[in-house]
Amino acid sequence: MTFTIDRPEIRNAINNEVTAGLEELVEGAQHPSVRMVIITASGKQAFCSGGDLSVFHALRTEQQSYRMLKRMSDVLYSIKTLPVPVVAVVNGAAVGGGCEIATACDYRLVWDHAKCGFIQGTLAITSGWGGGTYLLETLQHDQALKMLSEAKVYPANELKDFGWATIIVQEDQDIKAFFERMKTIHPDVHRAYKEMAIRKWQKTDLQERVEQEVRRCAVLWERDAHHEAVDRFLNKTKKRNPSS
Numbered sequence: 001m002t003f004t005i006d007r008p009e010i011r012n013a014i015n016n017e018v019t020a021g022l023e024e025l026v027e028g029a030q031h032p033s034v035r036m037v038i039i040t041a042s043g044k045q046a047f048c049s050g051g052d053l054s055v056f057h058a059l060r061t062e063q064q065s066y067r068m069l070k071r072m073s074d075v076l077y078s079i080k081t082l083p084v085p086v087v088a089v090v091n092g093a094a095v096g097g098g099c100e101i102a103t104a105c106d107y108r109l110v111w112d113h114a115k116c117g118f119i120q121g122t123l124a125i126t127s128g129w130g131g132g133t134y135l136l137e138t139l140q141h142d143q144a145l146k147m148l149s150e151a152k153v154y155p156a157n158e159l160k161d162f163g164w165a166t167i168i169v170q171e172d173q174d175i176k177a178f179f180e181r182m183k184t185i186h187p188d189v190h191r192a193y194k195e196m197a198i199r200k201w202q203k204t205d206l207q208e209r210v211e212q213e214v215r216r217c218a219v220l221w222e223r224d225a226h227h228e229a230v231d232r233f234l235n236k237t238k239k240r241n242p243s244s
């Protein structure tokens with residue numbers, strides 16, 4: 001099953017409609033005939049620029065932001081714990097929540113031009129969809145903390161060096177070759193390994209750790225420092241397009 005985020009004009013930012021689409025994906029992917037799930041996006045510029053700030057900036061309080069963060073974190077937890085391998089084909093920039101979505105996947109096939117990072121710190125918030133918790137599960141501790149705390153984007157070769165990117169994609173053939181190799185192995189083997197990973201996550205209270213991440217982000221979201229940073233981002237856009 002392939003899910004394609006299709007809002008290239010706004011760099012595939014996530015609004016409520018995309019969230020609902022991801023919820024449908026989770027439901028459909030439970031079917032026993034599904035062998036793998038692929039998440040990707042339209043265009044070459046971006047995989048996903050995170051939450052749609054033009055929509056989510058209307059959320060002002062801790063309670064309001066918690067509801068949005070919680071809904072997306074539930075979706076990403078469901079994606080992470082799908083019984084089949086989940087592959088992000090990172091066709092371009094993945095920042096903020098976009099990086100969280102890719103991190104929730106089992107594999108990240110990253111195009112060589114893509115720059116990715118947990119830039120939430122520049123908005124005076126942390127990750128809030130569970131991606132910080134997943135990154136700490138995925139990378140060596142100091143590398144994960146560095147990636148979260150630096151709040152900057154990294155080129156594909158660095159993402160591969162520190163273990164975030166599974167492979168670097170230079171041509172479509174690289175993606176094809178990855179899936180061809182996966183398909184040589186019986187689907188029940190993939191499911192069995194996924195069960196192994198899920199058992200570990202359940203034993204280590206992954207879901208509860210994600211909940212704490214969501215709550216902490218909601219506290220920061222309410223503060224002036226966050227709202228002022230988002231104002232600056234949105235006003236920069238308006239200055240470039242005074243008629244919008």
Ligand SMILES: CC[C@@H](C(=O)O)C(=O)SCCNC(=O)CCNC(=O)[C@H](O)C(C)(C)COP(=O)(O)OP(=O)(O)OC[C@H]1O[C@@H](n2cnc3c(N)ncnc32)[C@H](O)[C@@H]1OP(=O)(O)O
Pocket residue numbers: 009010011013045046048049050051052053054056093095096097098100119120123126127128129233237238240241244
């Ligand atoms: C909400 C949850 C939280 C989390 O838990 O993680 C988050 O996700 S916080 C959101 C983090 N995202 C951002 O801060 C957005 C950062 N965006 C960028 O850095 C860049 O747009 C890009 C992704 C690197 C792409 O750069 P570029 O190709 O140069 O495009 P532009 O910057 O010119 O963008 C084109 C167009 O799209 C608008 N845009 C981009 N991202 C968003 C967004 N997340 N929300 C709303 N709008 C976004 C941008 O304003 C431009 O608009 P126009 O100028 O009107 O064309």
